[in-house]
Amino acid sequence: MKLLFISTSVGAFGSGVGGGVELTIQNLAQYLLHRGHRVHLVAPSGSLSPYIPIVALPGALHSFAQNSDRGDPIQFPSDSVVAAMLQYAYAMQDRYDLIVNFAYDWLPFYLTSFFTTPLIHFVSMGSVSDALDHIIVQTGRQFPRRLGMYTHVQAHSFGDPQLEVEILGSGIDLDRYVYVESPADFYVWIGRIAPEKGLEDVAAVSAQLGIEVQIFGKMQEEAYWQECNALYPQAKLHYQGFFPTEELQARIGRARALIMTPKWVEAFGNVAIEALACGVPVISYARGGPVEIIRHNETGYLVEPDNIEALAEAIGRIDRIRRSKCRAQAEKEYSLEALGERFLAWFQGIINGAGGSKL
Numbered sequence: 001m002k003l004l005f006i007s008t009s010v011g012a013f014g015s016g017v018g019g020g021v022e023l024t025i026q027n028l029a030q031y032l033l034h035r036g037h038r039v040h041l042v043a044p045s046g047s048l049s050p051y052i053p054i055v056a057l058p059g060a061l062h063s064f065a066q067n068s069d070r071g072d073p074i075q076f077p078s079d080s081v082v083a084a085m086l087q088y089a090y091a092m093q094d095r096y097d098l099i100v101n102f103a104y105d106w107l108p109f110y111l112t113s114f115f116t117t118p119l120i121h122f123v124s125m126g127s128v129s130d131a132l133d134h135i136i137v138q139t140g141r142q143f144p145r146r147l148g149m150y151t152h153v154q155a156h157s158f159g160d161p162q163l164e165v166e167i168l169g170s171g172i173d174l175d176r177y178v179y180v181e182s183p184a185d186f187y188v189w190i191g192r193i194a195p196e197k198g199l200e201d202v203a204a205v206s207a208q209l210g211i212e213v214q215i216f217g218k219m220q221e222e223a224y225w226q227e228c229n230a231l232y233p234q235a236k237l238h239y240q241g242f243f244p245t246e247e248l249q250a251r252i253g254r255a256r257a258l259i260m261t262p263k264w265v266e267a268f269g270n271v272a273i274e275a276l277a278c279g280v281p282v283i284s285y286a287r288g289g290p291v292e293i294i295r296h297n298e299t300g301y302l303v304e305p306d307n308i309e310a311l312a313e314a315i316g317r318i319d320r321i322r323r324s325k326c327r328a329q330a331e332k333e334y335s336l337e338a339l340g341e342r343f344l345a346w347f348q349g350i351i352n353g354a355g356g357s358k359l
């Protein structure tokens, strides 16, 4: 297959600003290239990749869609990099079998019907604004099967039960994660230190049970971090910092469990499959992506959201989970190959003619 990927518009590819979706593009392209497919990535200037051929275009980056208010009208810069990327894709479309958009922006969705080479979309977040919800749902209705997402719960967040979406999950390079059989006596929490991640609940349960919780992730909101510790002075939260994969997995592998306390609907939750890959069970609120990742009582526990008592009770039962099952689930469902084959099946279906316009 000859594939053109359109990158996220919030930052140069490889800068990490695009977060989870950069990881998805990186892992997927790595697998497809390895399988002999051609993948080109059109992305903002300054984008870099060790092995994906990149067409880097000048143009203004977009602001984060999740930072606008739900009712805001669509706005984008006059010299938008998204416009530049779509213009390039349109001009070059005959060279490709398929064009896959990874940008969470209005324009690519709107232009779906203008392309002759099928343009399909991997939607990298749940619902964040009415205007984007509208164009995403409209595109999905007119072109069934042309929307791909991480999870069912993410698809449901757009409010249209009839929306036909390819659910693709996620995947990581398991060779980079070392399985640890016997844990030490600490827990881990991984994520941006920000209110939507619910760190105050981890502080509460640490104070209540007297357990040490090592905290990994970008210190996005220092004031929030201070507030969580001030609320629960007895909590034993030890901030470790933000680490690249090699270092992160080496530090979390010996944890007794990963605790996740999301306050928003995570589209997926890559940290959960990173933990499973190390044999670390996951205890999470039954909210968002983790609901479709954790096998309750097998590879971790799903507890009633925002219920500290339930969280504490699950932590008390953590030794019942067999760590080898955690690694086994990661190998079965979240390897690069599993991810790549799910995407290839989606792509092949579109190339074979499914997903044409319903109008």
Ligand code: HBI
Pocket (backbone or CB within 6 Å): 007, 008, 009, 010, 017, 018, 019, 020, 021, 022, 062, 063, 064, 065, 066, 102, 103, 104, 105, 124, 125
């Ligand atoms: N916002 N406007 C816009 N465009 C994107 O491509 C985008 C975004 N917000 C977040 C984001 N992409 C990615 O970081 C997440 O999907 C992971």
